[in-house]
Amino acid sequence: MIPGVEGFMYPNEVELQWSLLIVLYPYITGLVAGAFILASLERVFNVQAVRPTYRLALLTALSFLLVAPLPLQLHLGHPERSLEMYLTPHRSSAMAMFGFVYLWYLMVVLLVEVWLEYRVDIVHLAQTSTGMKRMIYRILTLGSENLSPEARKIDERVSYIVTVIGIPSAFLLHGYVGFIFGSIKANPWWSTPLMPVVFIFSAMVSGIAAVLILYMAFMKAKKMVIDMNCLDAIAKYLFYIFVIDFSLEMLDLIHRTYEADESFRSLDFMVHTKLWGSHVILQIILCTLVPLAILAANQLWKFSEARRKAMYLGASMLTLIGIFAMRWNVVIGGQLFSKSFLGYTTYKVEFAAREGLLMAIALMILPFAVVVVLVKLLPPWEGEASKV
Numbered sequence: 001m002i003p004g005v006e007g008f009m010y011p012n013e014v015e016l017q018w019s020l021l022i023v024l025y026p027y028i029t030g031l032v033a034g035a036f037i038l039a040s041l042e043r044v045f046n047v048q049a050v051r052p053t054y055r056l057a058l059l060t061a062l063s064f065l066l067v068a069p070l071p072l073q074l075h076l077g078h079p080e081r082s083l084e085m086y087l088t089p090h091r092s093s094a095m096a097m098f099g100f101v102y103l104w105y106l107m108v109v110l111l112v113e114v115w116l117e118y119r120v121d122i123v124h125l126a127q128t129s130t131g132m133k134r135m136i137y138r139i140l141t142l143g144s145e146n147l148s149p150e151a152r153k154i155d156e157r158v159s160y161i162v163t164v165i166g167i168p169s170a171f172l173l174h175g176y177v178g179f180i181f182g183s184i185k186a187n188p189w190w191s192t193p194l195m196p197v198v199f200i201f202s203a204m205v206s207g208i209a210a211v212l213i214l215y216m217a218f219m220k221a222k223k224m225v226i227d228m229n230c231l232d233a234i235a236k237y238l239f240y241i242f243v244i245d246f247s248l249e250m251l252d253l254i255h256r257t258y259e260a261d262e263s264f265r266s267l268d269f270m271v272h273t274k275l276w277g278s279h280v281i282l283q284i285i286l287c288t289l290v291p292l293a294i295l296a297a298n299q300l301w302k303f304s305e306a307r308r309k310a311m312y313l314g315a316s317m318l319t320l321i322g323i324f325a326m327r328w329n330v331v332i333g334g335q336l337f338s339k340s341f342l343g344y345t346t347y348k349v350e351f352a353a354r355e356g357l358l359m360a361i362a363l364m365i366l367p368f369a370v371v372v373v374l375v376k377l378l379p380p381w382e383g384e385a386s387k388v
Helices: 020-043 048-067 069-075 079-087 094-128 131-140 149-182 195-221 228-259 264-271 276-300 305-331 357-377
Strands: none
Touching: 020 048, 020 069, 020 094, 020 149, 020 195, 020 228, 020 305, 020 357, 048 094, 048 195, 048 228, 048 357, 069 079, 069 357, 079 094, 094 131, 094 149, 149 195, 195 228, 195 305, 195 357, 228 264, 228 276, 228 305, 264 276, 276 305
16 A cells, blocks of 8 residues: 555556645735735725725735746746747647736736836935935836826826726736636536636735735834724725635535535545645634634724734734635645545645745745835835835
């Protein structure tokens, strides 16, 4: 008997092809989409309560988007071959076309919106800074130093249009990941039309939770007063979207249970054995029902500011863990059973390998480090730019 294998499995089913890095990839891209959706609440839907986090949400989305391709590149045996999808595009491949979706979102949406939002600050910093900083900011102006009221109106108009375009682009960026899994008909754990929708809403949940945590952390580090109206508004939207996300997941579960096709018994056994801890205990109970209860309590009762901050922080951290568990259960769980539904394997995470735990931790820390650098270079709060 092969260790970790139960029942009948073909040799090519024992070793998982998609590892921890492939779990990390949709998780990071989800944070990008969710952070951008939070930013769009103020720009497009005029939700002024979340205005203090608008720039921070943009910088968060940009930071995670810059890191998003790295898990895929490290997973590939020859990462340099990824350039082939640009040189010889394969339009029938969803994975290959992602390269163009990524470039569109990075170059046309996020970078343009960040530049338009910060253009006035960049020009001022280019004029007041000295040395290397002056050179950096002069480059960032792209030769545009016109700060007239007419020019600012144009910036606002173009920025609004870019944000409107960016909303469906954000859905496309992460929805396509769900599409890749949901379109694999041979795998009943993945094959469901709700998969792209669930991925989109879970992305919104994780991105909003991440921005909330970063906002509180930066305010604490800078010894600035947290805007409780902003925090309450973010928590409210997090709760609403989380309810929709959880409802969709339960709808998919109910549909699978009612349909009960030939794969259901095998998948049900897998959930109650291999995935019981990560799926039922961690994802559903601890990291979905608990944060939902915390956020719901704040909608029903009025707590003190200190208690609300602690509750929002705890709920957001649990939410991020839960969404990661969801990605784990989808990617890894879909590879634990055989195509014959007669056997199961296990997946053990290596520690210091190329696709091991150490690399995954480094990739999770990296985008947060990029956020810190961008916040230092382009401060997201009014009046901070003059202090750079």
